[in-house]
Amino acid sequence: MKAAPALAEGFPDLSGMHVAREPHWFRWFSAALIVLVLAAVARAFANGQIEWSYVSRFLTAKVILEGIVNTMVMAVLAMALGIFLGVVVAIMRLSPNPVLKSVATGYTWLFRGTPLILQLLLWFNLALVFPTIGIPGLWSARAVDVMTPFLSALLGLGINQGAYTSEVMRAGMLSVDIGQYEAAQAIGMGRLRALRRIILPQAMRVVIPPIGNEFIGLVKATSLASVIQYPEVLHNAENIYYANSRVIELLIVAGIWYLLVVSILTPLQMLLERRFARGTLQFAR
Amino acid sequence: MTKPLVAIRSVSKAFGEFQALKGVSLDVWAGEVMCLIGASGSGKTTLLRCINQLTAIDSGGIWLDGELLGVREEGGRLHRLTERQLAQQRLKTGMVFQRFNLFPHKTAIENITEGPVQVQGRKPDEVRAEAIELLRRVGLSAKAESYPAQLSGGQQQRVAIARALAMKPMLMLFDEPTSALDPELVGEVLAVMKELARSGMTMMVVTHELGFAREVADRVVYMDHGAIVEQGRASEVLGAPREARTKAFLSAVI
Ligand SMILES: Nc1ncnc2c1ncn2[C@@H]1O[C@H](COP(=O)(O)OP(=O)(O)O)[C@@H](O)[C@H]1O
Ligand SMILES: [Mg+2]
Numbered sequence: 001m002k003a004a005p006a007l008a009e010g011f012p013d014l015s016g017m018h019v020a021r022e023p024h025w026f027r028w029f030s031a032a033l034i035v036l037v038l039a040a041v042a043r044a045f046a047n048g049q050i051e052w053s054y055v056s057r058f059l060t061a062k063v064i065l066e067g068i069v070n071t072m073v074m075a076v077l078a079m080a081l082g083i084f085l086g087v088v089v090a091i092m093r094l095s096p097n098p099v100l101k102s103v104a105t106g107y108t109w110l111f112r113g114t115p116l117i118l119q120l121l122l123w124f125n126l127a128l129v130f131p132t133i134g135i136p137g138l139w140s141a142r143a144v145d146v147m148t149p150f151l152s153a154l155l156g157l158g159i160n161q162g163a164y165t166s167e168v169m170r171a172g173m174l175s176v177d178i179g180q181y182e183a184a185q186a187i188g189m190g191r192l193r194a195l196r197r198i199i200l201p202q203a204m205r206v207v208i209p210p211i212g213n214e215f216i217g218l219v220k221a222t223s224l225a226s227v228i229q230y231p232e233v234l235h236n237a238e239n240i241y242y243a244n245s246r247v248i249e250l251l252i253v254a255g256i257w258y259l260l261v262v263s264i265l266t267p268l269q270m271l272l273e274r275r276f277a278r279g280t281l282q283f284a285r
Numbered sequence: 286m287t288k289p290l291v292a293i294r295s296v297s298k299a300f301g302e303f304q305a306l307k308g309v310s311l312d313v314w315a316g317e318v319m320c321l322i323g324a325s326g327s328g329k330t331t332l333l334r335c336i337n338q339l340t341a342i343d344s345g346g347i348w349l350d351g352e353l354l355g356v357r358e359e360g361g362r363l364h365r366l367t368e369r370q371l372a373q374q375r376l377k378t379g380m381v382f383q384r385f386n387l388f389p390h391k392t393a394i395e396n397i398t399e400g401p402v403q404v405q406g407r408k409p410d411e412v413r414a415e416a417i418e419l420l421r422r423v424g425l426s427a428k429a430e431s432y433p434a435q436l437s438g439g440q441q442q443r444v445a446i447a448r449a450l451a452m453k454p455m456l457m458l459f460d461e462p463t464s465a466l467d468p469e470l471v472g473e474v475l476a477v478m479k480e481l482a483r484s485g486m487t488m489m490v491v492t493h494e495l496g497f498a499r500e501v502a503d504r505v506v507y508m509d510h511g512a513i514v515e516q517g518r519a520s521e522v523l524g525a526p527r528e529a530r531t532k533a534f535l536s537a538v539i
Contacts (some may be wrong), residue, residue: 048455182339183386187400187452188376190368197403201390279390 028212054249059256063240067233068257074150074232075219078157083211083216085162090169091195104166111163117224120156123147124228153225161218168210172203212269216262223254233257288351288486290315290456291336296345298331303330306343307511313456313489320498320519321491323508324534329491332508333458335382336489338371349377350455375504376404379449383461385441387433394420394429397451404506405452412451419447423477439470443477450481457481459490493538499523507531 046052058064092104111119126133127143134140176199184194226235237250289312298306305328313319321329334340336347341461347354356363366374387396401407407451420426423443423529433441442462449457459478463471475497482488482501492498498505498519505522507515507530515528526532 094290177386179382179384179386180388183380183382185339185372186337186375186378186380186382187448188372188404189400190372193403197399198388237331276390279392279434 001250009062017209050248050252051246052249054056054246055252055256058237058240058246058250058253061240063236064233064253064257067231067254068261070230071219071222071232071234071257072261074153074157074225074230075215076220077154078161078222079215079218081154081158082161082165082214085159086165086167086169087200089162089166090173093166093170094173095191108163108166111160116156116160116221117227119160120224120228123152123156124149126152139188149225149230150226152228153222153230156228157225161214164214165211168207168214169203171210172207173199175206176202201276205273205280208269208273209275212265216265219261219265220258289313290317290350291489292346292348293336294346294348296332296335297343298328298335298340298345299343303315304418305511306335306342307405309508309511309513310345311506311513311516313487315455315487316485317503318486318488318490319506320478320502321489321506321508322396322495322498322534323514327508328511329508330460331511333380333460336456337375337378337458339380349374372404376452377455378452379450379452380522381442381445381457381459381462383464383475385433385438385465387441387445387448389433392430392432393425393436393447396433396444397448400448400452416447416451419450420444422480423447424429424473437470438466439473442466442474446474446477455487457486457488458462459488459492461491461493463492463494464493495523495535495538507534509534 066227089104089107092100095101124147126147130143132140133143134144180198181194222232223234225232234254237254241247242249287419291313293309293311296306296309323329333342337344341355341491356365394416397419398412401412402409420429423446425440425443428436428440463474479501502519504516505519506513509530515522515531
């Protein structure tokens with residue numbers, strides 16, 4: 001047995017020394033600069049032609065509150081419709097049946113390829129094309145009565161959203177390992193049951209962040225429904241400033257509400273993500 | 286005269302130009318443990334997948350328990366079965382994959398109960414009791430509520446075996462069940478398979494574990510380039526191979 005060789009000279013003992021804190025001059029400088037710019041902007045707005053008293057008064061006005069409720073109702077319903085259509089279309093798109101596949105592809109192509117505002121106007125003006133609509137022999141009605149601003153906005157926003165959501169869902173399903181599908185088949189599951197029980201729950205984990213994105217986009221896109229007289233928050237704000245000419249004040253009111261709603265959505269999304277992370281290492285136990 | 290549990294007759298399968306199976310014929314008898322050996326790419330996985338119909342064959346026929354798989358003969362023609370009928374036929378076989386393929390969003394016991402409850406429509410309480418017994422049998426009673434990510438590879442593969450057994454299959458297919466495992470975990474999985482073999486289960490095992498084949502297999506089948514080259518008792522094929530290709534393969538792996 002040989003003794004360990006002696007260590008070479010010339011390398012001082014560093015144990016017991018701490019790593020010094022650096023002053024980070026540039027960070028201090030840039031932070032100060034940003035504070036200055038923000039202060040200047042705030043000052044400009046405070047001294048500008050804005051009556052802040054109007055902003056605080058109208059922030060909780062009944063019409064505005066009704067508007068934001070309508071915005072939320074529409075966003076939630078249209079998203080529900082969008083997710084439903086998105087899942088169905090994604091499944092059709094991945095099906096071996098060429099007919100289902102091309103119907104799904106055509107849907108996505110049509111509704112992603114035209115402006116949302118155009119689709120809203122088309123739904124709202126459907127009566128110009130079909131004066132009466134219905135199921136022959138069972139039910140019919142005048143299109144102007146059926147295509148209310150609410151239903152037109154719901155169909156326009158929801159069907160458009162479905163086209164985008166289907167691609168998010170398809171990406172999520174493709175991200176699940178093919179072995180999962182084979183294991184499901186091996187225990188006797190058919191295609192749809194395997195999708196519902198095995199593939200979709202795993203895909204959800206991947207799709208929630210982009211779906212959250214889509215939903216935030218949709219909350220703001222509801223403002224387009226003001227062109228078809230749906231009384232969402234921006235539409236109501238516009239109606240007020242047509243009367244009192246406080247344009248900027250009311251736009252700020254609407255803006256504050258959009259920001260507020262979107263801020264609440266982020267923690268909700270975190271909760272959902274946790275729910276679907278079951279079994280992954282980071283949240284296990 | 287009794288019939289084999291599995292009868293494979295002149296089965297061929299091509300992927301594009303490549304012929305993965307070239308007219309394979311084979312019988313597997315009830316209670317038999319058969320080990321399939323052969324170089325990578327020789328068609329062993331493809332053969333198992335054809336029996337479980339994860340892959341559709343091009344020609345030939347496979348009968349399981351007297352029933353023709355995947356197609357129905359009518360008026361001198363073969364008609365493909367529907368998705369639902371295929372799923373029904375798959376219930377007779379259990380499959381264990383090289384990469385386990387446990388459902389990561391379900392606990393060990395949920396992985397086991399999923400098939401019997403969702404597919405076979407059996408009572409959850411009764412299935413759960415059986416699942417607990419199966420977990421005990423594979424030595425994982427303490428891991429019922431663990432997710433796959435919390436289990437070692439060997440434990441995951443044992444849960445996968447229990448999941449397949451929960452469907453009460455007549456035939457178990459194993460595709461290199463220990464190839465993805467660290468060496469020290471291979472033994473625990475092989476022990477479960479040995480116990481299963483002793484219990485009388487009919488098994489087809491693709492494996493490179495020649496020790497396991499020697500000890501457990503009733504018959505060893507050597508495949509090369511999509512065809513069966515040699516088959517016989519384990520001691521014969523592994524101990525005294527007749528074919529030159531078998532000899533070359535065995536001397537390469539040992
Ligand atoms: N889905 C597939 N598409 C194309 N080629 C395949 C496919 N599956 C298997 N093969 C080919 O078939 C041959 C046999 O594969 P396999 O049955 O997996 O062999 P083994 O399990 O004996 O290693 C290989 O050459 C493989 O590349
Ligand atoms: Mg293989």
